Amino acid sequence: MTDIHALSGAYAVDALGDAERAQFEAHLVDCPACRAEVDSLRESAGLLADMSSTEPPAHLRGQVLASIHNVRPLPPQTPVAEEVSSPPARRRRWLPALAAAAAILTVIGVGVAVTQPWQDDSSQVEMTAAERVLNAPDARDVTLTFPDGAQATVTHSPREGRAVIVTADMPPAPDDKVYELWLIKPEGTTVPAGLMPKKADQTFLLEGDASDATAAAITVEPAGGSEQPTSEPIAVFDFTEQT
């Protein structure tokens, strides 16, 4: 196994490619030692800038100060993050708990609003479609665990013709980037299957017809997504290796 800790220096000086950066940021979420190391190495790297100090052109000052005038500073980050970084024990229980809740709700016909009270109506419809996939008799799972402990499971039901991804403790994509999902067709073509909402724990129905898909993949793409992958996948879920 490559030692992901060893990327701390390259990360501190922005010398990782997009995929590695996403991977390492995922790792940072769960590794306080690496976070402390990155902070301290960034601090040392910053010292190098002392040696290239150069006065900017005078007109730049006015432009900078004019440009901020109409921009609202962001509020401080409030500790919502605690909510999403669940301890490992909770992570492991999460999938069965959801499945159980889904089964009960299907029987009594209440819908998913009980377990996902923050979802709006349109996503309730999607959750129901997602649950059909999760509960389909031919549904099969592929689970991948990332080095930092984040988990993603893609459930594929050829009969429903759809696939669903369930993530746990998934760190956010880097700034200005998104996680884009893809379906791989038997002839090898890659079809966009949607952009993952920025949530650590979620159930997301892949867009598009997955009935004959042989795999799903996740790549890191520029904000807004791409028509075709522009980077190596950070995860590939091979449906032909399902158990």
Next chain:
Amino acid sequence: MTPLRSVPSGDPSPGGTASAQLAALLNRAARGDEAAFAQLYDATSARLYGLVLRVVRDPSQAEEVIQEVYLEIWRTASRFDPDRGSAMGWLLTIGHRKAVDRVRSAESAHRRDTAYHQQNLPIDHDSTADEAHASLEATRVRAALEQLTEAQREAISLAYFGGYTHTEVATMLDLPVGTAKTRIRDGLIRLRDTMGVGQ
């Protein structure tokens, strides 16, 4: 695997007073204080512009990047966490990231041609350095850099000032992939421990 070493405790970054002043200015800027932000600009723009210019090289592009950088600083000032490092370190992190994003997205044939010049740039004698900032601090940094191996200095220089990925650095220096990231990390750790920065 190289075991992680514990970060030395005690002495925070040098120049504590100036650093506290910058942190206070950032704090006021986070509350929308434009005058404080102007002071912050005056205190930091030479270091940020110098760094960005060194990475992107083209002065007009450097100006564009600097505008983005200060806008980002203004927007996200409330996210600065003094427990994680100095205010200047935080500003430079934002500046460096934007500069690197710029050169990566604007990667051109011309830039690739300059790679070998870049490689030979000495890290420690920059004629563009402003005299006013050729301070005791810069002298200390130069002395600390002497403690690094030539190989470490070279790798750090290509990554930090060149904006290259560790994989590109490895290729440029004819190293096996994976070697450059180790040199960068080891060099930065040595620099950190010599300078006594970090938590």
